[in-house]
Amino acid sequence: MPSMYLEMIRIRFLMMLAYRVNYYSGIIIYSINIGAYYFLWDAIYSGQGSMGGLTPSQMTTYVAISWMARAFYFNNIDREMALEIKDGKVAIEMIRPYNYLAVKMMQALGEGIFRLLFFSVPGMLIVALFFPLTFPSSPETWGWYSVSLALSFLINTEINLITGVLTFFLLNNEGLMRAKRVVVDLFSGLILPISFYPGWAQSILHFLPFQAISYLPGMIFAGAMGNEQIGGAILIQLIWVVVLLLPLYLMWIKAKNALVVQGG
Amino acid sequence: MYSIEVKDLTKEFKSYRSREGLSGAIRDLFTREFNIVRAVDGISFNVKKGEMVGYIGENGAGKSTTIKMLTGILKPTSGSIQVNGRDPHKQREAFVRTIGVVFGQRSQLWWDIAVQESFRLLKKVYKVSDEQYQTHMHEVIEILEIEDLLNRPVRKLSLGQRMRCELAAALIHNPPLLFLDEPTIGLDVLVKLKIREFLKELNARYGTTVLLTTHDLTDIEALCQRVVMLDEGKIIYDGELQELRENWGGGKSAAIEFTHRIQLEQLTALTGHLPIRWEQENPLKFRAILESNEMTVSELLACVAPHIEVKDFRIEEVSTEEIVQKIYQKGFTTYA
Numbered sequence: 120m121p122s123m124y125l126e127m128i129r130i131r132f133l134m135m136l137a138y139r140v141n142y143y144s145g146i147i148i149y150s151i152n153i154g155a156y157y158f159l160w161d162a163i164y165s166g167q168g169s170m171g172g173l174t175p176s177q178m179t180t181y182v183a184i185s186w187m188a189r190a191f192y193f194n195n196i197d198r199e200m201a202l203e204i205k206d207g208k209v210a211i212e213m214i215r216p217y218n219y220l221a222v223k224m225m226q227a228l229g230e231g232i233f234r235l236l237f238f239s240v241p242g243m244l245i246v247a248l249f250f251p252l253t254f255p256s257s258p259e260t261w262g263w264y265s266v267s268l269a270l271s272f273l274i275n276t277e278i279n280l281i282t283g284v285l286t287f288f289l290l291n292n293e294g295l296m297r298a299k300r301v302v303v304d305l306f307s308g309l310i311l312p313i314s315f316y317p318g319w320a321q322s323i324l325h326f327l328p329f330q331a332i333s334y335l336p337g338m339i340f341a342g343a344m345g346n347e348q349i350g351g352a353i354l355i356q357l358i359w360v361v362v363l364l365l366p367l368y369l370m371w372i373k374a375k376n377a378l379v380v381q382g383g
Numbered sequence: 384m385y386s387i388e389v390k391d392l393t394k395e396f397k398s399y400r401s402r403e404g405l406s407g408a409i410r411d412l413f414t415r416e417f418n419i420v421r422a423v424d425g426i427s428f429n430v431k432k433g434e435m436v437g438y439i440g441e442n443g444a445g446k447s448t449t450i451k452m453l454t455g456i457l458k459p460t461s462g463s464i465q466v467n468g469r470d471p472h473k474q475r476e477a478f479v480r481t482i483g484v485v486f487g488q489r490s491q492l493w494w495d496i497a498v499q500e501s502f503r504l505l506k507k508v509y510k511v512s513d514e515q516y517q518t519h520m521h522e523v524i525e526i527l528e529i530e531d532l533l534n535r536p537v538r539k540l541s542l543g544q545r546m547r548c549e550l551a552a553a554l555i556h557n558p559p560l561l562f563l564d565e566p567t568i569g570l571d572v573l574v575k576l577k578i579r580e581f582l583k584e585l586n587a588r589y590g591t592t593v594l595l596t597t598h599d600l601t602d603i604e605a606l607c608q609r610v611v612m613l614d615e616g617k618i619i620y621d622g623e624l625q626e627l628r629e630n631w632g633g634g635k636s637a638a639i640e641f642t643h644r645i646q647l648e649q650l651t652a653l654t655g656h657l658p659i660r661w662e663q664e665n666p667l668k669f670r671a672i673l674e675s676n677e678m679t680v681s682e683l684l685a686c687v688a689p690h691i692e693v694k695d696f697r698i699e700e701v702s703t704e705e706i707v708q709k710i711y712q713k714g715f716t717t718y719a
Contacts, residue, residue, distance in 0.1 A: 123507040130504055134495050211491045213456040215508055216480045375472075376458045379396065 123217065124225045131229025139237060146242045149186050150249075156182045157250050171314035173343055178312075180252045181341040185309050185333050187239040187246070192272040192332065194227040197296050200283030205291070209378070220280055220371055227276045255342055263349050267336035270356035275332045277363040278303065284367065287374035308334030328359040385465075386560050386592040387430035387453065392462035394423040394448050422448040424616035425462065432559070433590040435582070437603035437624070440613035441711055446596045449613070450564050453594070454484050467560055480509060483553035487565035490545065491552055492537045498548050499533040502555060509556035516555070523551050526581050543574035550578065554585070561585075563595045567602055579605045600703045614711070624703065629676065631706050636672040637680060638664075639687070640695040645669070654686045670699075 157179055164175045173181060200223060203209045212219050246252065255261055282299050286292050304310055306329035313324050313334045324330055335352040338344050344352060397417045402410055423445040430436050440446045451457040452464060455471030455478055464471055467481040485491075492501040506516050524530055527547045532540060540548065546566065553561065563582075567575045579602065585591045597603060603610060603624065610627065612620040620627060644666040651661055658675040671683055680698060687693065 123504075123510075126504050126507045130493065130496060130500060133500070134493075137495060208489060210451065210456050210486065211489055213475070214454050214479050214482070214484045214491075216476050217508060218476070375475075378457060 124221065127222055127225040128229035128232065131226045132233050135230055135233040135237075142234070142238050145190070146238060146245065149190065149238075149242055150246055153183050153186050153246055154249065171312055173312065173314070173341065176251055176253050177341040177343050179250055180254075181312060181337045181343070183243065183246050183250065183252055184340040185337045187243045188268055188271065188333065188336060189304075189309060190238045190242065191231050191235045191268065192275045193234075194230050194276065194279060196223050196227045196276060197279040197283035197286075197299070199223070199226075200280075201286040201292060201296065204286045213375075213378070220284075220367070223280060223283070224276055227279070228272070231272055253342065255340060260339065260342065260349075263353065264336060264340045267339050267349075267353055267356060270353065270360055271332045271336050273360045274328055274356065274363065275303065277360070277367055278328065278332075281363070281367050281370065284370045284374050287370075287377055290379075303329055303332060306330065307332040308337060312337070328363060331356045331359045384432050385429045386432050386434070386467060387428075387594065388463075388465040389429070389449075389453070390427045390463045391425050392423055392427070392449070392452065392464060393421065393425050393460045394445075394452060394457065395460045396420045396422055421616050423452070423459075426613070426616070426618045427462075428611055428618060428621055430592060430594060432592055433586065434609065435586055435593040435595065435607045437607035437610040438594055438596045438613065439598075439600070439603065439610055439707065440596075444613040445616040446613055447564060450484075450562055450594070450596060454482060454562055455479060480556065481558055481560065483556070483558040483561045485546075485549050485553045485561075485563050485566050487546070487563075487568040490537065490549065492545070492548060494537050497534050497536055498529070498540075501537065501548075501552060502533070505552055505555045511556050515557070519557050520551070520555060523554055526584065527551055527577070543570050546570060546574065546578070550581070557589065558591070559589075560592045561594070563593065563597075565597055566595070567597060567599055575599070575602070582606055600707060604703055612707070612710070619710070627706060628701075628703060631710065635680070636670055636699045636701075637683060638668065638670050638695075638697045638699055639693055640668050642692040642694045643667075645691060649691070650687070653690055654683065657682060657686065659683065667694075 160178050313330050398420045399415050399417045452459050455475040458472045469478040471478050529547050532544050610624050647663050660672045662670040
């Protein structure tokens with residue numbers, strides 16, 4: 120069984136490679152984004168030593184790593200699913216002896232690995248040339264960060280799969296997918312670290328899965344967490360990975376029964 | 384031993400209606416009106432192992448819906464299905480390993496990558512061993528003549544080339560049962576012939592059971608002894624193709640052209656004792672419709688030829704196409 124999923128990852132990787140030129144422009148766009156946030160935060164700090172638990176250089180690192188990590192965990196699996204359901208291609212997926220959601224997850228992973236190698240890593244190196252980033256010094260932090268990043272990929276992909284499966288019931292959920300995208304970017308701490316939100320908002324956001332996508336790994340990488348906090352952060356991520364499986368599984372069972380193949 | 388057993392199979396869809404105007408649209412936000420449409424209405428049939436069955440019907444008769452239930456894609460509203468001894472929807476993942484499916488209107492190959500990459504992936508998906516793949520697929524690739532297409536991306540293939548690759552892709556795991564949903568749609572005659580030849584050979588060699596839906600009845604004539612005809616979700620005919628032709632074909636007819644002008648009365652007088660109805664096309668050309676299957680054409684000729692000089696003589700048989708067309712137009716019972 121695993122060899123089939125490896126093959127899925129490989130094929131998606133090949134497909135991405137065929138269109139790799141698209142990604143060079145992406146790196147520039149992300150770098151500009153990071154630059155804009157750098158200057159914005161520079162102005163906000165204006166010489167202050169620490170805000171929201173982050174020093175200016177930690178903040179720069181947080182912004183850079185968050186965007187580059189986004190390149191890895193972000194995927195359009197929900198859109199692909201919506202499209203397959205809309206034009207009836209999902210029928211083909213249902214005659215195959217595999218789990219549709221697992222396959223989608225693997226395709227997302229193939230895409231993620233591609234982006235990690237061809238986007239995030241070179242992007243991070245380029246950005247480091249222009250802005251004063253501080254990379255973690257201890258190998259342990261790198262290790263924890265890798266674990267955390269892998270978990271953030273899982274959580275984000277599970278959320279995407281849930282959004283995608285909703286198409287089985289709604290048939291058209293373009294609006295929902297857009298809303299999800301904004302919500303994830305905003306509440307995950309990509310645009311604003313969670314520690315900058317007002318207290319009441321923080322307490323709500325701590326109960327949502329989104330902070331586990333970007334805020335927690337970002338804080339680990341920026342060196343703003345002690346060892347104990349890192350352990351807690353990874354535990355929260357693990358809990359979300361498991362908790363999100365439940366609605367996904369239940370919805371999938373319902374979806375299979377509700378399936379309507381559109382377009383003949 | 385049956386490959387497919389279907390009993391009282393029914394599938395209903397909700398079909399939503401939109402109310403008129405702005406106020407209607409606002410009301411639609413809260414409660415929506417719908418009709419229940421019965422796409423498939425209590426059908427039962429069995430298919431034996433190794434049989435090739437044609438499943439025909441007009442657009443919207445419920446053919447595709449039936450196929451989708453038989454392949455485990457859709458869940459039946461009621462009734463029972465056993466295909467290869469399994470319930471397709473409940474045991475989907477185990478079940479689909481035992482079937483091959485070709486949807487003429489949808490590709491199951493990956494659009495952007497070479498055909499052989501798709502095959503390789505499917506080989507892994509169906510857990511086909513290297514030896515099995517070598518012996519079986521080698522033959523399939525050879526007969527379908529797709530050797531040269533394997534390293535091309537699917538998007539660069541013509542429809543005929545793609546269909547042959549689709550067929551090969553559906554057979555990677557050498558399934559005992561093959562569903563073909565309009566496999567020859569939009570193909571030219573040569574490709575059609577090749578595909579038919581291939582299916583025949585497949586059936587002869589591996590005893591593959593085939594259920595075929597098509598609008599091209601020549602496909603059915605070439606491949607199937609048995610047809611199941613569907614109309615408005617119900618089976619209206621299930622039996623031998625030959626029998627359908629004999630009972631509803633309206634018998635044979637013969638077109639006769641004479642060397643000089645003839646009156647219709649002259650002919651009826653000559654053949655008055657035979658079960659023949661004459662139709663006149665023009666003063667020289669007539670059509671004799673044989674109203675009994677026992678009657679032979681030579682009897683007809685024996686009566687006519689000694690008295691009137693015959694210039695040309697052609698036996699006409701009603702095509703299956705015409706029979707089916709008539710059944711659709713007039714309804715099965717009235718036509719029968």
